Amino acid sequence: MLLPQPFKDRYSQLVDDPETFFSILEVLLPKSFRVNTLKSTSEEVKESFERYGIGLKQMDWYPDAFVSELPDIGSTLEHFSGAIYFQELVSMLPPLLVRKELETTKRVLDGCAAPGSKTTQLAALMDNKGTITANDLSYSRIRALKFNIEKTGTLNTVITNRDLLSFPQMEFGVIILDVPCSAEGTIRKNAELFDCWSIAEVEKHSKLQKKLIIKAFDMLSPGGTMVYSTCTFAPEENEMVVEHLLKNRPAQVEPIEIPGFKTSKPVTEWAGQEFDSQVSKTLRIWPHHNDSGGFFLAKVTK
């Protein structure tokens, strides 16, 4: 795979070990899944896979997360029955960051929900209690969302099909905002990504993300918590979006800890712009640190 030179140039400056970083982007992402605790337990799933002779690696930072040594786990009974759900490791992080908040919050919004990985994980963490509004703009993706909600035995959801920017004004105690992005961090499972990659694409996404983060913040109830995330490396879509929120709203950025998972500091300035000191509490995940996809996370309270 030939990485575009502008891509290499910009991330050589940001990453700790450019050579290892660029080389892991060529390696296919390992197959990971989450145990759906609405239907099963990690212990039961481990027992079954041991019987099948399929090696599993359980994640210290989230005992319901596993990496399988065999990619063909779509033909297991556990996949059939909805006891496991295929999900990228990094995609499991946003719901985990609000685990505590979910104990007391009954109203949750998943702003860009399809195909439902985070919605179904939130439901499992909430043990099907409370109400999750799972919204997605794309009607064609709603079908996958609905399928996954039903397959996992998720009961506490309503699906809406709106542009989040024109969503009726409502209040939520927890908002998960995993926005559409240039998806540079998914290159390990989508080798064609760079066919249409450009800085213009990054900037187009950044514009929309800035509007989305403001709208989502306005829907947080006082004291509420939002997790903003992307699966891309571009500062324009990550730190600069959080900076935009801080400039325009009285938001507080909360420190994030994921014991057992290697995270990295965010960018503190980009394109001649120095960011608010609160931006330093956000974090980046580089693929070569945990053998995962790339990700960015910000936890914000109102």
Add this chain to the structure above:
Amino acid sequence: MKRPLQKRSDGLGKESPSDNRSPKELQSIVLNYLHERFGLHHSKFENFGFYMASKGRLYLGPKKLPVGPEIVSVGLLIGRLHQAVKPSTNLLQLFGSQVSKNFVEFQKEQVISYAKGEDVRLIEGQMTNSSPGYVLLKYGKTSLGCGLLQVGVVKNMLPKAKRLELKYL
């Protein structure tokens, strides 16, 4: 294809213009069926709400719905209600461990056939827990889904999208 719910709240919407039964009546038909057929007592559903969409489709979802946005779908489809109740595979997978009657325990080869979408012939002794009608299919502790039990055979009710070739079970 976008079909918002016809009615909501604690009861059901009307099934169709020709169905004169009240929402409360429809809800108790379903609850009584689940209790009588599978031993699933009403109390197992008391924290959830029942919702009716078009074509007799019945959903189990949150008790209270958010007010504001137009809702495309609620919770999960638990079955269809026409002359009788037809439970969904997703419902029986979720509540299967609490089903106390009308279930069939499959053997390995039968599970593989069922997952492919085939009807499954039963062997002697497999029908002892069941009378003809919809049954829960099980394999060990795993609830597989819904089938229609006839004499000596389980008719496959698995939706096409859920079918697959099982290799590990």
